[in-house]
Amino acid sequence: MTLEQRVRDRLRTALDAEVTGFEPLPGGHSGLTYRVTTTGPEFVVKAVPEGRKPVGRHDMLRQARIMRALADTAVPVPRIVAVDEAGPAWFAMEFVTGESLEPVLDDPAVEPTLAAARMRRAAEVLPRLHAVDPAAVPDAETALTPADELARWARTLGAVPPELVAGGDRLLELLGRTIPDPVTPTLVHGDYRLGNIIAAGTEPVALIDWEIWSAGDPRVELGWFLVFADGTNFPEVGRTVPGLPDPAELVDRYRAGGPPLPGLPWFDALGRLKMAAIMGHNLRRHREGRHHDPDQEKLPATINRLIETGTALLAG
Structure with missing residues (x-):
């Protein structure tokens, strides 16, 4: 039975809704994603790709469980309406109206x-x-x-x-000299940024893409978020957006509702190292012919910028 037929049968039985459309949504990297129209509400379905094991980023059931666990909290998440554990596993969640765009990277540009x-x-x-x-x-x-995070990256x-990450060894050395002590772990999304937040106007109405959530250090998450607050971090691949709040303001706004977090410059620098490493990996795969994408040739300027600014955060 095809995935579409399985979804049709489950939504008909569970929600008394007949599927009228089943279209792929572009942009997903961790599974199959579809927009499903019905005689009632619209839904989004995420499924394990055929032939892939349901582990890591493809573990759809784990994603569904965390969103269900957060349903009664203040964290905005889509409502899960159906889960099918039979392989390949999939789940359906409500379709949330809004935009999920990274202002410094994504198109169309956000005002x-x-x-x-x-x-x-x-x-x-x-x-x-x-x-x-x-x-x-x-x-x-x-x-x-x-220390674990630094070793991982x-x-x-x-x-x-x-040669693809020139200066990265120097940034690693500086990070290794002043590793902050751990704080009490919290729940972390793992990729918290505007590109993974559906906003209705200015208000976040759904935090999506829970592929890599975990317990972790909240400062790692905040440092990652700050990387996307400045378009100058992404020469040739991004844009500068005038008027974006600077990192100090964003940290102040976070601290107004969260715990005091020492050592944040270290985590800001770590976020830049992470992004440089990810982009270096993507550029390597392109140049080795494993994933041909000419746009990857735009990455060196951004990789250099991230490493240089990360180093500057710690070298002074």
């Missing part, structure tokens, strides 16, 4: 005043997620310490040819 307001609200909403006790949700694994960077 600057709107982009700034969304970024401020995202900083204010993030403490709601970090207030959730990871012990209260299913599947939370042992949280990584800052050092391995990723080490798999990239050094």
Whole structure:
């Protein structure tokens, strides 16, 4: 039985809704994603690709469980309406109307005043997620310490040819000198940024793409979020958006609703190292012919910028 037929049967039985449309949604990298229209509401279906194991980013059931666990919290998540554990597993969630665009990277461009307001609200909403006790949700694994995080990303960077990440070894050295002590782990999304937040106007109405959630250090998440607050971090691949709040303002807005977090410049620098390592990995795959994409040739300027600014955060 095809995935579409399985979805049709389940929604008919569970929700008394007849499917009238079943169309792929572009942009997903961790599974199959479809927009489903029915005689009632619209839904989004995420499914394990045929032939793939339901592990890691393809573990759709784990994604469904965390969103169900957050349904009665202050964290905005889509409502899960159906889960099918038979392989290939899939789940259906409500279709949330709004935009999920990264102002410094995505097209179409977001109007600057709107982009700034969304970024401020995202900083204010993030403490709601970090207030959730990871012990209260299913599947939370042992949280990584800052030292663990650095070791993890050092391995990723080490798999990239050094000429593609020039200066990365220096940034790693600086990070290794001043590793902050751990704080109490929180629930973390793992890729918290405006590109993964559906906004209705300025208000975040759904945090999506829960492929890599975990228990973790909230400062790692905040440092990652800050990378996307400045378009100058992405020369040739991004844009500068006038009027975006600077990192200091975003941190202040976060702290108004969250715990005090020491050592944030270290985590800001770590976020830049992470992005440089990811882009270096993508550029390597392109040049090796494993994933041909000429746009990857635009990445060196951004990789260099991220490493240079990360180093500057710590070298002074």
